[in-house]
Amino acid sequence: MEKELWKGNEAMAEAALRGGLEAYFGYPITPQTELLEYLSRRMPELKRTFLQAESEIASINMVYGAACAGFRAMTSSSSPGISLMQEGLSYIAASEVPAVVVDIMRGGPGLGNIQPSQSDYFQMVKTAGHGDYHAIVLAPSTVQEAVDLVYDSFDLAFKYRTLVTILGDGSLGQMMEPVEMPPFKENPDRRPDWALGNDRPERHVITSLYLGAEKLEALNLRLQSKLAQIAAQERRHEQVLSEDAEILVVAFGTVGRIAHSAIRQARASGIRAGLFRPISLWPFPEPELDALVDQVSHILVVEMNAGQMLEDVQRVVRGRVPVHFHGRTGGIIPLPDDILPIIRKLAANPMSIPHQRPEPVLN
Numbered sequence: 266m267e268k269e270l271w272k273g274n275e276a277m278a279e280a281a282l283r284g285g286l287e288a289y290f291g292y293p294i295t296p297q298t299e300l301l302e303y304l305s306r307r308m309p310e311l312k313r314t315f316l317q318a319e320s321e322i323a324s325i326n327m328v329y330g331a332a333c334a335g336f337r338a339m340t341s342s343s344s345p346g347i348s349l350m351q352e353g354l355s356y357i358a359a360s361e362v363p364a365v366v367v368d369i370m371r372g373g374p375g376l377g378n379i380q381p382s383q384s385d386y387f388q389m390v391k392t393a394g395h396g397d398y399h400a401i402v403l404a405p406s407t408v409q410e411a412v413d414l415v416y417d418s419f420d421l422a423f424k425y426r427t428l429v430t431i432l433g434d435g436s437l438g439q440m441m442e443p444v445e446m447p448p449f450k451e452n453p454d455r456r457p458d459w460a461l462g463n464d465r466p467e468r469h470v471i472t473s474l475y476l477g478a479e480k481l482e483a484l485n486l487r488l489q490s491k492l493a494q495i496a497a498q499e500r501r502h503e504q505v506l507s508e509d510a511e512i513l514v515v516a517f518g519t520v521g522r523i524a525h526s527a528i529r530q531a532r533a534s535g536i537r538a539g540l541f542r543p544i545s546l547w548p549f550p551e552p553e554l555d556a557l558v559d560q561v562s563h564i565l566v567v568e569m570n571a572g573q574m575l576e577d578v579q580r581v582v583r584g585r586v587p588v589h590f591h592g593r594t595g596g597i598i599p600l601p602d603d604i605l606p607i608i609r610k611l612a613a614n615p616m617s618i619p620h621q622r623p624e625p626v627l628n
Contacts, residue, residue, distance in 0.1 A: 266445050266446070267445075268443035268444055268445045269443065269444060269445075269446070270441055270442070270443055270444075271408060271412075271441065271442065271443075271444040271446075272299060272408075272438075272439065272440070272441050273408045273411060273433065273437045273438045273439060273440050273441075273442070274296075274297055274298075274299035274300040274303070274369065274438040274439070275299055275300065275303045276408050276411065276412050276444050276446075277300055277341075277367060277411050277412065277415045277431065277433075277438075278299075278300045278301075278303040278304050278307070279303070279307070279412075279446060280411070280412040280413075280415040280416045280446070280447070281304075281339055281365070281367075281415050281416075281418075281419075282304070282307055282308070282311065282313075282449075283416060283446065283447055283448065283449045283450065284337075284415060284416040284417065284418065284419050284420070284447075284450055285337045285419045285420075285450045285452050286304075286308075286313065286337050286338075286339050286365075286419065287313050287314065287331075287336045287337045287338065287452060288313065288314040288315075288327075288328075288331040288336045288337070288338045288339075289301075289304050289308060289313075289314070289315050289316070289338070289339050289340065289341075290316050290318050290323075290324045290325075290327035290328050290331070290338070290340055291304075291317065291318065291324050291340045291341050291342065292317065292318055292319070292320055292321050292323075292324050292342065292346060293317070294321075294342055294343045294345065294346045295343065295371070295379040295435075296343060296369055296371055296379050296381070296435035296438050296439055297341050297342060297343050297367065297369035297438050299438070299439075300341045300367065300369070300438070301317065301341060305317065314331075314336075320349065321340075321342055321346040321347075321349040321350050322349050322350065322352075322353065324340045324342070324350070325340055325349075325350040325353030325354060325357075325366075326353050326356075327340075328340045328353070328357070328364050328366075329353055329356055329357050329360070329362070329364070332357060332360075332362040332363055332364045333360065333362050333460065333461050333471045334456065334460055334461050335456030335457050335459075335460025335461070336456075337363075337365075337419045337423075337452070338364055338365070339364065339365040339366070339367070339419075340364075340365075340366055340367075341366070341367035341368075341369070342366075342367075342368060342369075343368065343369050343370065343371045343435075344368070344370050344371050344373050344377065344382070344384070344385050344388075345371075345373070345375070345376055345377075347366070347368050347385060347388060347389070347393075348388065350366070351388075351393065351394045351395070352394060352395070353394075354366070354393040354394040354400070354428060355393075355394030355395050355396050355398075355473070356394075356473045357428055358393075358394060358396065358398045358400065358427065358428055358473075358488070359396065359398070359473035359484065359488075360471050360472060360473045361426045361427070361459075361488075362426060362459075362471065363419070363422030363423045363425075363426050363427060363428075363429075364422060364428055364429075365415075365418045365419060365422055365428075365429050365430075365431070366393075366400075366428065366429070366430045366431070367415070367430075367431045367433070368385055368389060368430060368431070368432050368433070369433050369434060369435060369437070369438040370382050370383060370384065370385045370432065370433065370434040370435065371434075371435050371596070372384070372594070372595050372596035373385075377595075377596070378595070378596050379435060379596075380435060380595070380596020380597070381434035381435035381436040381437070381519065381569065381596060381598060382434060382435070382569050382570065382594070382595075382596055383434060383517070383518060383519075383520065383568050383569040383570045383573070383574075384569070384570040384571075384573070384594070385432065386432075386546065386568075386570060386573035386574055387573050389402050389430050389432055389546075390402050390546045390547045390549075390573075390577075392547075393428065393430065396485075397485055397488065397489070398488050398492065399492055399495075399547045399548075400427065400428035400429065400430045400547065401421060401422075401425070401427060401428065401429045401430065401495060401499060401545065401547060401548075402430045402432050402545065402546040402547040403418070403429065403430070403431055403432065403501070403544060403545055403546070404431075404432045404433070404517045404518040404521075404543065404544060404545075404546050405431065405433060405437065405518065405544070406437075406517070406518055406519060406521040406522045406542065406544075407437075407442060407522060408437065408440065408441075408442040408444050409442065409443075409444050409445065410544075411431065411433060411437060412444055412446065412447070413447070414431055414544075415431055416447050416450075418431060421499070423457070425491060425494075425495055426459070426491075427491070427495070432518065432546060433518065433519075434518060434519050434569065435596070436519050436598060437518065437519055459471075495548055496548035499545060499548055500545050500548050500549075500550040500551075500552070500553065501543075501544035501545040501550065502541065502542060502543050502544055502545070502550040502553050502554075503521070503540070503541075503542040503544060504539065504540065504541055504542075504553075504557075505525055505528065505539060505540040505542070506528060506529075506532060506537075506538065506539040506540065507539035507540065507541060507557055508539070509537055509539075510537050510538060510539025510557070510560070510561055511536075511537040511538075511561055511562045511563070511612070512531070512536065512537065512538045512539070512561065512562065512563050512564075512565065512608055512611050512612060513538075513539050513540075513541055513557055513561045513563070513564045513565070514527065514528055514538060514539070514540050514541070514564075514565045514566075514567060514604070514608070515540075515541045515542075515543070515554070515564060515565070515566045515567070515574070515578050516540070516542060516566070516567040516568065517542060517543050517544075517546060517568075517574060519569070519598070520567050520568055520569055520598075520599060521540070521542035523567075523598070523599060523600065523601055523604070524540055524542075524567050524601075524604055525540055525542075526601040527601040527604035527605045527608060528540050528608070530601060530605050531605060531608045531609070531612075534609070536608060536609065536612045538608050538612075539557075539561075541553075541554055541557060543574070546574070549577050549581075551577075551581050554578070554581050555581050558581070558582050558585050558586060559585065559586075561586060562586060562587075562611075563586060563587050563588075563589060563611045564578065564582060564586055564587070564588045564589065565588075565589045565590070565591065565604075565607060565608065565611065566578050566588060566589070566590050566591075567590075567591045567592070567599055567604055568590075568591075568592045569592070569593055569594070569596075569597070569598060569599065570592055570594060571592055571594055572590050572592050575588070575590050575592075589607070589611065591603065591604060591607055
């Protein structure tokens with residue numbers, strides 16, 4: 266199959282359709298609006314349900330309703346809109362119904378700006394909404410990877426009856442890259458047994474309200490058991506030149522591909538640098554990162570925020586090696602030319618660079 270040039274937002278929308286999306290509910294917000302606009306044209310052509318809701322709060326509750334009926338439902342938004350969805354996300358998690366959310370992050374806090382950022386890491390990973398649960402959070406670094414992850418997201422959501430979040434950023438949503446689109450999946454002929462429906466005489470109740478403490482604890486124990494299974498089976502990551510690395514760069518999403526260029530340049534100058542890129546931010550690939558810690562001298566975390574994934578990396582490292590940080594905020598994208606000098610300083614005189622986090626930007 267030949268590759269075609271696709272914009273990130275539109276590519277993810279088409280991938281969702283091919284992955285089985287049946288019902289989409291959303292509200293426009295930059296920089297993800299093209300995803301909604303694309304589906305507004307394509308879904309009627311395929312005789313599927315598209316509705317632009319009056320708000321993000323309405324959108325996520327419509328997703329909730331469709332998910333309860335066993336439909337493959339999705340919404341998309343950007344950072345402030347995702348904030349408005351938090352209560353609905355928690356309802357979906359407690360009701361154990363599958364749903365997919367695409368978050369194309371922008372600069373914050375507040376309305377911020379429409380530039381790319383990674384500052385929703387805490388919001389979506391720690392967790393999306395109130396209560397003791399996690400969504401599966403996947404962070405693509407290329408448009409092709411975004412297509413592949415969105416395409417499989419509904420199967421993953423239905424496998425565990427859980428939320429799956431695709432966490433991108435404004436640059437991924439707006440960039441254009443060659444993409445090979447997957448084929449259309451066949452949608453199921455019947456709804457799953459747990460779904461609400463009129464084709465069965467028995468009464469089905471799907472709820473997130475448990476007034477008895479014992480019943481609510483039983484739900485939480487069941488959720489924790491499921492989360493443990495997901496954590497064991499659904500970790501995803503990429504390693505580049507990490508086998509003999511002395512300096513390990515850890516970065517996700519768009520920054521992961523930028524760091525990839527930086528470590529290649531470092532290698533060209535004789536520095537043994539490697540990359541560890543988490544693809545699943547939850548479950549975080551802890552065992553895989555842990556296996557590399559004792560072989561490296563230094564770890565450099567690079568993010569488009571003030572140091573959010575940094576805390577997970579520090580938790581895995583447990584002080585065994587210095588963990589350094591370089592972050593840009595406000596929608597500024599770190600470049601290879603920003604990362605490479607830090608790698609060189611670490612290789613030449615690492616003690617001159619603090620490994621604590623007094624400032625968000627390390628110079």
